[in-house]
Amino acid sequence: MLSSRLLPRPSLYGRRLFSRVHHAEEKQRVDLSFNLLKPLNPGQETSSSEGPLVILHGLFGSKRNWSSLCKAFHRDLPGRAVYSLDLRNHGSSPHARPMTYQTMAEDVRHFLETHGLNNVSLLGHSMGAKVAMSIALSLAEKNPKDETISRLIVADMAPVKAELSxxxxxxxxxxxxxxxxxxxxxxxxxxxxxxxxxxxxxxxxxxxxxxxxxxxxxxxxxxxxxxxxxxxxxxxxxxxxxxLPDLAEFPYDHKEATHPTFDRPTLVISGTHSEYRILDHTKAFKTFFPRAKLESLDAGHWVHAERPNEFKKLVVDFIKST
The missing domain is CATH 1.10.10 (Arc Repressor Mutant, subunit A)
Structure with a gap:
């Protein structure tokens, strides 16, 4: 039985929520710490047709946890820069309240804008996956033709409100x-x-x-x-x-009559032994991300750590093919 302090609080969804908090989040955003592996190909710039790969960690994680995979991505995607970020209240990034998906999404959006990044392949795991999905949907809501994010990779988290362990x-x-x-x-x-x-x-x-x-x-x-x-x-x-109660939420509800959609290539990687049971939420994925492709690996929630080679191959093949 979950403690009552962990049960999700009633939330506002969809465009009402993002429009209401957008200006407040801009004032509260922080500058995120990051690691960068520059493109291996001489003369290749992050603004080129081969946009960067940007990685967002999960709760209690940091950019350091992704260092080995970042090097592997960098080797197999030599024309792309690889960024790994520390989200607020993690790693070397500033500590700040509030810690909601809206504030974290605004932090990352600000990072992408500040560094002039477009055509981004955005990868997030767990909490970072919800941040990534929030960014993709909020940008699509403002402008369906926005070119900031070209493809999305979601690792073992669904775009739904869910009770936390x-x-x-x-x-x-x-x-x-x-x-x-x-x-x-x-x-x-x-x-x-x-x-x-x-x-x-x-x-x-x-x-x-x-x-x-x-x-x-x-x-x-x-x-x-x-x-x-x-x-x-x-x-x-x-x-x-x-x-924790805010981290159980998601800023949009796929059951609402009106909701944004991110109509770009999307890869969802779930762990078959994960307690989050991602494949139970196929409808939510297809509603928000109509071009979503779902894949599973024989792993738990930390699918990228338990099956790094298989995870890397799925991500690299997806980016190269889309």
């Missing part, structure tokens, strides 16, 4: 406990891992814990280190905890 809140509480530990108590990753594991219920998931621990800053172990140094997660945990 209570484990997300439990993991945030566990990370807050690590942050609250006195100096000297957490000296290594295994020390912190034991605290995270204590918060897990029946099912232990060491892979998820290792993923979370990529955000842990350990105290310096040099001879000049001071005893007051503490281990700390480099995430604004209170902001993330408060944002």
């Amino acid at each position: 209570i484990r997300l809140s439990q993991y945030i509480s566990a990370m807050q406990d690590v942050n609250a530990m006195p100096a000297g108590m957490i000296k290594s990753l295994p020390d912190a891992d034991r605290i995270l594991a204590h918060f897990e219920q029946e099912t232990k998931n060491p892979a998820v814990r290792q993923f979370l621990l990529t955000n842990l800053l350990l105290p310096s172990h040099s001879r000049t280190s001071h005893t007051h140094e503490k281990a700390k997660f480099a995430l604004p945990l209170s902001i993330l905890q408060d944002a």
Whole structure:
């Protein structure tokens, strides 16, 4: 049973919501941190016909988690620049409220505009996938012929309102406990891992814990280190905890009579063992993204991490063929 604090709050959908918040989001946007792999082909520019690949991570993730795949994409798509972004409240990007799909989408749209990026292949996983879909639909709503995004790749997330696992809140509480530990108590990753594991219920998931621990800053172990140094997660945990209800939402409702559509090539990659059951939402995908192609890999929610070679091939083949 989900905690009531994680149940989605009533939301506004469609063009009413985006038009109402658009100007406010512009004022609240932040400049996102990013990594860039420039095109390998000499003289190839990001404004050329081979537009860039831009990657958005999921909750608790960062651009660093995608470094290996970015290099693989870069090798197999030599004419394209590859950008990996840190969304707000993640990685090296600024910490800021609110953390909604509207604000995150505006951050990314601002990034694309600032860097003069068009003809973008936009890839998002999980929370990042909802951000990517929100951007594509909002741009299409304003101008169906907008050329900012030429194709969309969605990794294991559907364009629907969905309840979040209570484990997300439990993991945030566990990370807050690590942050609250006195100096000297957490000296290594295994020390912190034991605290995270204590918060897990029946099912232990060491892979998820290792993923979370990529955000842990350990105290310096040099001879000049001071005893007051503490281990700390480099995430604004209170902001993330408060944002969970908003992260269960999606800014549009495919059941409404009027809704935007992104009529460009779209690839949806789901994990057959994922708890999000993406293929149950085929109707929503086809409503918003009429040119969507659905593919599945033998994996869970972190489909790109569990099946990196197969995932890379699907993405590269899709970009090359469209």
